[in-house]
Amino acid sequence: QSVLTQPPSASGTPGQGVTISCSGSGSNIGNNFVYWYQQFPGTAPKLLIYMNNQRPSGVPDRFSGSNSGTSASLAISGLRSEDEADYYCAAWDDSLSGRVFGGGTKLTVL
Amino acid sequence: EVQLVESGGGLVQPGGSLRLSCVVSGFTFSNYIMNWVRQAPGKGLEWISYISVTGRTNYYADSVKGRFTISRDNAKNSLYLQMNSLGDEDTAVYYCARDKDSSTWFDYWGPGTLVTVSS
Numbered sequence: 001q002s003v004l005t006q007p008p009s010a011s012g013t014p015g016q017g018v019t020i021s022c023s024g025s026g027s028n029i030g031n032n033f034v035y036w037y038q039q040f041p042g043t044a045p046k047l048l049i050y051m052n053n054q055r056p057s058g059v060p061d062r063f064s065g066s067n068s069g070t071s072a073s074l075a076i077s078g079l080r081s082e083d084e085a086d087y088y089c090a091a092w093d094d095s096l097s098g099r100v101f102g103g104g105t106k107l108t109v110l
Numbered sequence: 111e112v113q114l115v116e117s118g119g120g121l122v123q124p125g126g127s128l129r130l131s132c133v134v135s136g137f138t139f140s141n142y143i144m145n146w147v148r149q150a151p152g153k154g155l156e157w158i159s160y161i162s163v164t165g166r167t168n169y170y171a172d173s174v175k176g177r178f179t180i181s182r183d184n185a186k187n188s189l190y191l192q193m194n195s196l197g198d199e200d201t202a203v204y205y206c207a208r209d210k211d212s213s214t215w216f217d218y219w220g221p222g223t224l225v226t227v228s229s
């Protein structure tokens with residue numbers, strides 16, 4: 001059971017927008033930055049969003065992050081087939097004194 | 111070009127030990143915080159350990175605390191993970207990952223090395 005809770009799956013059609021949620025608590029998302037990663041099968045994850053809503057260079061602005069209280073969201077607009085991947089949120093947890101990941105969300109582009 | 115390459119994975123019996131290495135290039139290793147993250151087959155990501163630039167500050171996930179030890183040799187551009195008392199639950203691909211800075215986690219990752227714990 002992950003400390004951060006994500007839906008196991010999400011889907012959308014090309015051109016649509018989709019939002020992936022990440023639910024935590026006051027000891028993690030409520031008090032610390034949230035990070036998002038994208039992972040394709042058989043490859044290492046890639047940093048997508050840092051410090052809640054910042055994109056590294058090279059990440060399209062179709063990807064955006066936001067926070068509200070003890071929850072965070074990753075929004076993807078203008079879905080493309082190449083966005084089909086697993087997405088993970090992460091944050092520092094004050095109670096555990098460690099970094100925690102969400103369980104991951106598998107995004108399917110129909 | 112930034113590169114991280116893990117090695118040392120393989121098949122080990124339950125209760126056994128293994129030492130993973132991560133050799134980096136393309137950046138000044140001694141300036142960066144480093145981490146180990148693992149992923150069990152078909153499962154999600156699990157952060158397991160962090161080491162400061164000097165090696166004096168370490169953090170561990172509860173699942174590995176007391177069994178795993180992270181270390182680094184800045185002169186050799188290398189990160190290590192000593193794993194003892196291995197159990198089935200430690201079977202996973204192990205990734206080393208760099209922090210760009212204290213607010214930018216895991217900006218570069220290695221391709222991973224597979225550790226299989228089985229008799």
